[in-house]
Each structure stands twice: as C-alpha cells, then as structure tokens.
Amino acid sequence: MYCSQGYANRLHLVHLLMVISFMVSSHGSDFNKDFAVTWGQRNARIHDEGRLLELSLDREIGSQVQSKERYLYGRFDLEMKLTKGESAGTITSFYICTGGVNHDELDFEFLGNKSGEPYILHTNFFINGTGSKEHQFFLWFDPTEDFHTYSILWNPFNIILYVDGIPIRVVKNNMEYGIAFPMSKPVHVYASIWDAEDWATQGGRVKTDWSKAPFTAYYRRFNLSNACVWNDGETDCGINPDWMDQELDWWSWMTLRWVQMNYLLYDYCTDMKRFKNGLPPECLIL
Numbered sequence: 001m002y003c004s005q006g007y008a009n010r011l012h013l014v015h016l017l018m019v020i021s022f023m024v025s026s027h028g029s030d031f032n033k034d035f036a037v038t039w040g041q042r043n044a045r046i047h048d049e050g051r052l053l054e055l056s057l058d059r060e061i062g063s064q065v066q067s068k069e070r071y072l073y074g075r076f077d078l079e080m081k082l083t084k085g086e087s088a089g090t091i092t093s094f095y096i097c098t099g100g101v102n103h104d105e106l107d108f109e110f111l112g113n114k115s116g117e118p119y120i121l122h123t124n125f126f127i128n129g130t131g132s133k134e135h136q137f138f139l140w141f142d143p144t145e146d147f148h149t150y151s152i153l154w155n156p157f158n159i160i161l162y163v164d165g166i167p168i169r170v171v172k173n174n175m176e177y178g179i180a181f182p183m184s185k186p187v188h189v190y191a192s193i194w195d196a197e198d199w200a201t202q203g204g205r206v207k208t209d210w211s212k213a214p215f216t217a218y219y220r221r222f223n224l225s226n227a228c229v230w231n232d233g234e235t236d237c238g239i240n241p242d243w244m245d246q247e248l249d250w251w252s253w254m255t256l257r258w259v260q261m262n263y264l265l266y267d268y269c270t271d272m273k274r275f276k277n278g279l280p281p282e283c284l285i286l
C-alpha cells in the first residue's frame with residue numbers, strides 16, 4: 001500500500017540567471033541539506049561535508065533517507081556504489097514515491113547476491129497503489145567496483161530510467177487509452193538498504209549471511225536541480241526545464257533495444273503464466 005521502504009513492508013535576464021544557476025549548481029550536492037534520515041538513524045552516515053552518504057544494514061535494521069522537498073516531475077540523478085562481496089538477501093534502492101494509500105512509485109532496486117555472483121537490477125512501477133510491473137536486468141558492469149549514475153526522468157509524456165545515461169526502461173503516458181499515469185501527486189526521493197532475504201536472491205533460496213554484516217552502500221552526487229519543487233500545490237521547475245518534454249529519440253530507442261536484447265532478464269509483459277487472464281492493458285499497446 002505504501003512506499004516499499006523495507007521496514008513497513010518487507011517486500012515490500014539570461015546571463016544573470018546563468019550565473020545564479022551556476023552558483024547554485026556549484027554548491028554540489030549536500031545530503032545534510034537536502035535529505036533527512038527517516039529510518040535506521042545509526043546506519044546512515046554522511047561524510048565529506050555532505051557529499052557522501054553511507055547506508056548500512058546490520059542484523060537489526062537497515063537505513064533510509066528521504067528528500068526534504070517534494071517534487072512533481074523531474075529528472076533525478078544519483079550515483080551509487082553497491083556492497084562488495086557477499087550481499088545476498090539485501091536490497092539497495094533509489095526510488096521516488098508519493099507515499100500514502102494508492103501511492104505512485106518508481107524504483108531502482110538492486111538485488112544482492114552471493115559473493116562473486118551478479119546483482120540484479122529490479123525495477124518496478126506502482127500507479128495508484130498497484131505495482132507488479134517489474135523489469136529486471138543484469139548490468140554490463142560490476143556495480144560494486146565503482147560509482148555509476150542512475151536516473152529517473154519523469155515528465156508528462158513518459159518515465160525513463162537511465163543507467164549511466166543509457167535508457168533501460170520507458171513507461172509511456174498512455175492516458176489516451178485509459179491507462180493511469182502519475183501526474184498529480186508529488187514524490188519524495190528515497191535511498192535505502194534493507195533485508196529481503198525472503199525473495200531477493202535467487203528467488204529467496206539464498207538467505208542473508210549475517211556473519212558478513214554490516215552491508216554497506218555508498219551514494220554521492222545526487223542532482224535534484226532538474227526537478228519541479230512542489231510546495232502546497234505550487235511548483236517551481238527552475239530556469240530551463242529542458243527535460244520536461246524529453247522523450248527517446250531514434251538513437252535512444254536503438255540503445256534501449258540493445259539493453260533489452262542483451263541484459264533484460266524479466267519483463268512482466270511477457271509473463272503469460274502469471275497473467276493467466278490476460279496481460280495488463282499497457283502491455284498490449286505498441
């Protein structure tokens with residue numbers, strides 16, 4: 001029902017303006033300023049004058065941060081480096097969510113694995129409280145070796161997920177076909193690490209090895225300046241929200257196809273066994 005946070009639901013004047021925007025962006029990202037720890041206080045540590053966030057999961061509790069502001073549309077970028085070595089049973093996430101009942105949510109969830117085995121990037125989309133719209137991928141790099149940029153672009157036309165600028169998934173606005181699309185409720189931005197040993201790794205067969213805890217992930221260089229800040233019904237989209245009408249061009253579609261052909265592991269729209277009474281309507285639109 002609510003955001004999948006792990007604890008609640010285990011599965012669960014152009015030059016002048018340019019100068020100002022340069023000054024704003026040159027501040028860089030400061031986790032202390034823009035995020036609050038909302039779960040597992042002792043396991044969320046901020047270093048390097050706000051530039052680096054460390055989230056851990058120990059036997060008792062994981063950790064989570066939430067953006068202080070809410071946003072209605074935006075491009076949200078974040079660099080992440082996942083737990084090295086043993087990470088089975090853990091989920092490290094970056095997501096946007098409206099909260100509340102009938103929530104809308106878009107997730108990057110990294111499913112950990114046994115030492116030396118690959119992570120799965122699990123993505124899901126909830127609209128009005130209904131999820132089960134998963135796409136899963138293997139990555140073309142080791143996400144524990146270095147930081148990589150994960151981005152969620154959400155505008156009135158589509159939602160696009162990017163890994164290092166490469167589109168991996170698109171959710172189109174198909175309202176014209178009567179399919180709901182998130183357009184009215186503002187989101188918070190979240191990052192978290194939590195235990196989901198009942199399903200995360202090899203379908204839940206491999207459990208968390210607590211002798212290897214704590215499990216730690218690192219986050220840096222978030223960028224929330226390409227998003228519309230929502231304040232009591234008013235939105236401020238900044239100076240030049242060029243992402244607001246962004247859709248995939250021909251080249252990006254080809255890149256997306258490449259990702260899907262080589263790295264897509266699971267697509268709910270092809271899971272006939274699961275949807276015995278017919279695929280969800282959005283799967284039938286080309």
Ligand SMILES: *[C@@H]1O[C@H](CO)[C@@H](O)[C@H](O)[C@H]1NC(C)=O
Binds near residue numbers: 025026028029224225
């Ligand atoms: C955020 O993105 C904008 C537009 O791409 C860029 O100009 C700015 O430097 C970025 N800010 C940070 C902190 O990376």
Ligand SMILES: *[C@@H]1O[C@H](CO)[C@@H](O)[C@H](O)[C@H]1NC(C)=O
Binds near residue numbers: 102128129180
């Ligand atoms: C959202 O779901 C609730 C019931 O769960 C329903 O009453 C409402 O009409 C739905 N809204 C939309 C926009 O689909």
Ligand SMILES: *[C@@H]1O[C@H](CO)[C@@H](O)[C@H](O)[C@H]1NC(C)=O
Binds near residue numbers: 113118200
């Ligand atoms: C873990 O590794 C196994 C074996 O390589 C693989 O089948 C599985 O998809 C990997 N990822 C997860 C999250 O289970």
